[in-house]
Each structure stands twice: as structure tokens, then as C-alpha cells.
Amino acid sequence: MASNTDRATLAGGCFWCTEAALEELDGVSEVTSGYAGGHTEDPTYREVCSGNTGHAEVVQVEYDPDTITYERLLEVFFTVHDPTQLNKQGPDVGTQYRSAVFTHDEAQQETAEAYVEALDSDGGYEDDVVTEVEPLDTFYRAEEEHQNYYAKNPGDAYCSFHAQPKIEKVREKFGEITA
16 A cells, blocks of 8 residues: 555445445545454355455455545445445345444544544434444455456446446446546
């Protein structure tokens, strides 16, 4: 990681969809799909999908904080998924699809906790925000076939129905910061 980049690790449902949306942002140099928050060492996709590893599907975002702030990343992240759905996003159900922010340091922890609290109190949601905020223990990179999945599989029906609307939302709402 270059000296002028930071990392954020976010879980908002299927990592294919979250990855595709966040790759649109100016200042984001890399988005890596993976797993975090569980108890199984070096899990596979199949193991995580079983719901027995405790891991969530996550993306680890490498970004230039001089171009896009952590707060702005959180704003985009919370726009492209529903933080009030407990252990699900769209058609995907299970703890592996939970909403979570895995922080890399105390500053991220404080920022994410404050952001979630503000969303919950005045974010306009009818239901409570259920996003977990916890320190990142270990990030496990997902298998290669899951990296840049949307870009490699643009005709995939799941991505057409779930990733494409997130990408369009980012372009529409955050056009001034898309690459």
C-alpha cells in the first residue's frame, strides 16, 4: 500500500455488487473482495456461503484520502445498501450478507460509529440501522474468480439485477466523484 493510501473494509451484502459500485469512485485505486469477521481461518467461498464460518462477504477498498475521504466512502457505502436489513441484502440471506464496517484504526472506529449513530437518529429510516462496527481482525482475499466479478461477467443475470442498479445509483448521486 502506497503511503498516500488508506484502506476501508465494508460488508454490505454480496461482495460482487459492493465491489462494482465502489470501483466507480475517483480516488479508489483497488477494491478486493474477501471475507472478514468470522472464526474460520482462510475460508473458501463455499464455506462462507454455508453461513457456518461467521465471516461476512466484504470488500477492502484502497483509496487516496486526499481525493476521497473515509466519510465520503461511508456515505457511498450506505447509499448502495440497506443498513436496516439484518443479515440480508436483497435476495441474499444469512450472516455472511450482514451490514458491517470493519475498522482499521481508532479514527475509523470513531468515525464509523458516529456515522451509524447519525444515520440511525436522522437518516430517514423507518427501521433501526443494524450495521455492525468492529475492528478488523483478519481480511481473507476471496478466490480469484470473485475479483472484479462484475467487470468479468457483465452479462450475469444476478449482476444485471443487483450490481447494475448500485452502479447507476453511484453515478447518479455521486457523479462529481466518479472516475
